[in-house]
Amino acid sequence: MMDGPALRAAEDFAHAGYPKSAAAILLCELDGAAHDVEEEIARVTALLTTSGASEVRLARDEDERKRFWAGRKGAFPAVGRIAPDYYCIDGTIPRRSLPKVLTEIGRLAESHGLGVANVFHAGDGNLHPLILYDAGKPGDMEAAEALGGAILELCVEVGGAITGEHGVGREKINQMCSQFSDAEREAFFALKRAFDPKGLLNPGKTIPTLARCAEYGHMHVHAGQVSHPHLERF
Amino acid sequence: MTDLTAQLADQVRAATAAATPLRIEGGGTRAWYGRPVDGQPLKLADHKGVIDYDPSELVITARAGTPMAEIETLLAEHHQMLCFEPPSFGAAGTLGGAVATGLSGPRRPFTGALRDYVLGVRVLDGQGEALRFGGTVFKNVAGFDAFRLMAGAQGSLGVLLDVSLRVFPRPRVERSLAFDLSRDAGRDWIIEQMRRPLPLSGAFHDGHRLHVRLSGGEAAVASAAAEFGGEDEALDLWPQVRDLTHPAFQGSPVLWRIALPQTAPLPEFDGRLAWDWAGGVAWLAADEIDPQVWTWAARMDGHATLFRGAKGQVFQPLASPILKLHQRIKAALDPASVFNPGRMYEGL
Amino acid sequence: MLDQFDARLDADFAALPPERLRAVLSPLLPKGGFVADVESLRAFESDGLAAYRSLPACVVLPETVDEVRAVLAACSELGVPVVARGAGTGLSGGALPFPGSVLLSMAKFNKILEIDPRARIARVQPGVRNLAISEAVAAMGLFYAPDPSSQIACSIGGNVAENAGGVHCLKYGLTVHNILKLEVVTIDGELMTIGSEALDSAGFDLMALMTGSEGLLGIVTEVMVKLTPLPEVARVLLACFDDVEVAAGAVATIMPPGSCPPAWR
Structure with missing residues (x-):
């Protein structure tokens, strides 16, 4: 799924054949035995129409199918044409939280003074908000980093994860303090020591130290349970 | 619906403090699987209940003591299922026992193993601390996959409290066909079929005949069945294969399960031989234990397990560096070695 | 920015002089397999997360498993950190060099x-x-x-x-x-x-x-x-929505069909 800003950027870039007036589009691939796929197309078309789609179009041939995906695969570089820089975020949420999360992302973006284009793996809840910023503008990069962190914490809060496929690496090391408790992170370190007692392999990545989490100082949000749920945080 | 986390944590803390080994017990239906554990029982059967099940999210989360039968009935009401087709060894079998033993049924070579469907767990570590690994979403690469590590670890690494499993819609149509093909010819035939995108969901040879199950949409199943020919048979065969109640597994003091590459030769030891998992698992019903089976399995890049008749060794011996790594991993999560010590291997 | 590692918050290792690393590692590697000049190191300063940059002490490019084993054993002996790198397309800075580390490129293992x-x-x-x-x-x-x-x-x-x-x-x-x-x-x-x-x-x-x-x-x-x-056929549907929230709601209704079980084996 792509929202308006993402699909328009992708269309201008890749000429995939997306309707630029739409507020969002959803691509749904069905593969398998020819007869089954025919049946599924009918089933899914009906489902999408009932769920409020204004139009459901089947790629006519292999060329059009590839073009539809080229738009999706090109969405990231395409967004690079509507803003000087973009920052791709990678969180996962339960699919039922998507309407709420999209609204919150919009609100968070506004409060950080930045734009966001959304690309989403609809089938598995993997969210890729693309934060638009300008590295040449003082403070913009830091604001993008902060907004990205806030979006990931939102994912944890609705019961999701801070990374669906990009990994923690260095980028999300602080958000690991939100996703896991001290004891859980300590268990990860203990597992690491079973392989690498001196901690030489890829230090400073993936698992934050207790010192980092203390310094980072964020509240620990655990599987949707926050310590003071009545407090307004958005 | 009872949450016994606090009591269980107390018992674990006390056991760790006193260095008393614990024997983790669920419904007791899989107690025969593995080496005997000398320890105080830690009973999970009353820590039960489905915590969350949203069919549209394709996830179920339940406490470890929840009977598997209850979970499968609930899923069936929503036309969903567990794709790894876990065996049942009695009505009392629990979710925790299924995950800890990690066993998957005849669907395994077609739709994946139990560990592929574990999305998250909550476990008690050796300190009695409840740790959550993974979660309830399919795409989640935050931290090590300690939740998948728990699948098949037989309770050696922690006490499973809750488990989240990925579920899927049931196939719309299923059919079973039987063929008069020998063990080797049947295996060669299914290997060739698996190179094509066919709706296969089971391939079992009982020593006499090949049995093939098809699952999927109406059209795909019908066209595969028409092409294959064979003789239509009842689908009840498959639960018997899954639960090892089929005659091919019965009537001998010793039962070996030998996992091997699908294209490796079948074993030639004394006894009756059947195969499941499209030829990826050989089942040998024998009169006595032939230790050559371990050596042969290792040479084939597989491994053997004694499902019946074990004396001491149950699982394939591990290479020394791998066993040491296992010991370090266990020590990382269970430093006082209180969880099911010796269940998998002596000294682990 | 997070590309700045912090000895107190992340990890701390005694720095080794580059000549020491060269003396130990270079003989374990094929010709050209040890790189330590700053200009060449720049090519490895970041992965797909290009905003984060940091230089390693050196880059090693082994060609055989035995070379990898020798390099790692030597690094373990020296107590020097090792960061592995594949194609460098990762988006989370996983291959971002740790300061003073040996960056282990697996690029030559391409068969x-x-x-x-x-x-x-x-x-x-x-x-x-x-x-x-x-x-x-x-x-x-x-x-x-x-x-x-x-x-x-x-x-x-x-x-x-x-x-x-x-x-x-x-x-x-x-x-x-x-x-x-x-x-x-x-x-x-x-x-x-x-x-x-x-x-x-x-x-x-x-x-x-x-x-x-x-x-x-x-x-x-x-x-x-x-x-x-390979599947027999693959078809794609494109659904358009006039409202993002409606689209988001529709997403949750899409399920894998009963004709399409997971196909991992």
């Missing part, structure tokens, strides 16, 4: 070692590109299912380190569902085989632990992947 269409497996070195596997087996009616967006460039070793998914992972699974066996070198230089060509293995599921471990547990030197039959 497909074996394809067995009958067993539906391929044995590949970690530097092989994801898409190169599917291209090599397409004529046999097979493909390697996980398809991250960067599949044209990303390496299979990196996919294992990150447990990469892809557009089709709902049906075909993640990397962990599509690999059978790994050859791994530990920091002490020990070579271990994890998993097997059989569908399961004795003991703990170390494959599950290694996959997605982001270079923190060991260095993968060989991967056995499963190959999947």
Whole structure:
């Protein structure tokens, strides 16, 4: 799924054949035995129409199918044409939280003074908000980093994860303090020591130290349970 | 619906403090699987209940003591299922026992193993601390996959409290066909079929005949069945294969399960031989234990397990560096070695 | 910015003079396999997360498993950190060099070692590109299912380190569902085989632990992947919505059909 800003950027870039007036589009691939796929197309078309789609179009041939995906695969570089820089975020949420999360992302973006284009793996809840910023503008990069962190914490809060496929690496090391408790992170370190007692392999990545989490100082949000749920945080 | 986390944590803390080994017990239906554990029982059967099940999210989360039968009935009401087709060894079998033993049924070579469907767990570590690994979403690469590590670890690494499993819609149509093909010819035939995108969901040879199950949409199943020919048979065969109640597994003091590459030769030891998992698992019903089976399995890049008749060794011996790594991993999560010590291997 | 490592918050290692690293590591590597001049190091200062930059002490480019083992054993002896790098397309800074570290590039491990269409497996070195596997087996009616967006460039070793998914992972699974066996070198230089060509293995599921471990547990030197039959047909629907929230609500109603069980094996 792509929202308006993402699909328009992708269309201008890749000429995939997306309707630029739409507020969002959803691509749904069905593969398998020819007869089954025919049946599924009918089933899914009906489902999408009932769920409020204004139009459901089947790629006519292999060329059009590839073009539809080229738009999706090109969405990231395409967004690079509507803003000087973009920052791709990678969180996962339960699919039922998507309407709420999209609204919150919009609100968070506004409060950080930045734009966001959304690309989403609809089938598995993997969210890729693309934060638009300008590295040449003082403070913009830091604001993008902060907004990205806030979006990931939102994912944890609705019961999701801070990374669906990009990994923690260095980028999300602080958000690991939100996703896991001290004891859980300590268990990860203990597992690491079973392989690498001196901690030489890829230090400073993936698992934050207790010192980092203390310094980072964020509240620990655990599987949707926050310590003071009545407090307004958005 | 009872949450016994606090009591269980107390018992674990006390056991760790006193260095008393614990024997983790669920419904007791899989107690025969593995080496005997000398320890105080830690009973999970009353820590039960489905915590969350949203069919549209394709996830179920339940406490470890929840009977598997209850979970499968609930899923069936929503036309969903567990794709790894876990065996049942009695009505009392629990979710925790299924995950800890990690066993998957005849669907395994077609739709994946139990560990592929574990999305998250909550476990008690050796300190009695409840740790959550993974979660309830399919795409989640935050931290090590300690939740998948728990699948098949037989309770050696922690006490499973809750488990989240990925579920899927049931196939719309299923059919079973039987063929008069020998063990080797049947295996060669299914290997060739698996190179094509066919709706296969089971391939079992009982020593006499090949049995093939098809699952999927109406059209795909019908066209595969028409092409294959064979003789239509009842689908009840498959639960018997899954639960090892089929005659091919019965009537001998010793039962070996030998996992091997699908294209490796079948074993030639004394006894009756059947195969499941499209030829990826050989089942040998024998009169006595032939230790050559371990050596042969290792040479084939597989491994053997004694499902019946074990004396001491149950699982394939591990290479020394791998066993040491296992010991370090266990020590990382269970430093006082209180969880099911010796269940998998002596000294682990 | 997070590309600045902090000795107090992250990890602290005694710095080694570059000449010491050269003296120890260079003899273990083929000609040109040890790089320490700043201009050349720049090519390795970041991965796909280009905003984060940091220079290693040196880059090593081994060509054989024995060289990897020797380098790791030496680094362990010296107490110097090691950061592994595949194709450098990762988006989370996983291959960002730690200051003073040895950056271990697996780029030279770029060969497909074996394809067995009958067993539906391929044995590949970690530097092989994801898409190169599917291209090599397409004529046999097979493909390697996980398809991250960067599949044209990303390496299979990196996919294992990150447990990469892809557009089709709902049906075909993640990397962990599509690999059978790994050859791994530990920091002490020990070579271990994890998993097997059989569908399961004795003991703990170390494959599950290694996959997605982001270079923190060991260095993968060989991967056995499963190959999947190409589907008969693939069709795509494009649904348009006038309202984002309606679209978001529709998403939750889409389910994998009962004719389409997961196809990872």
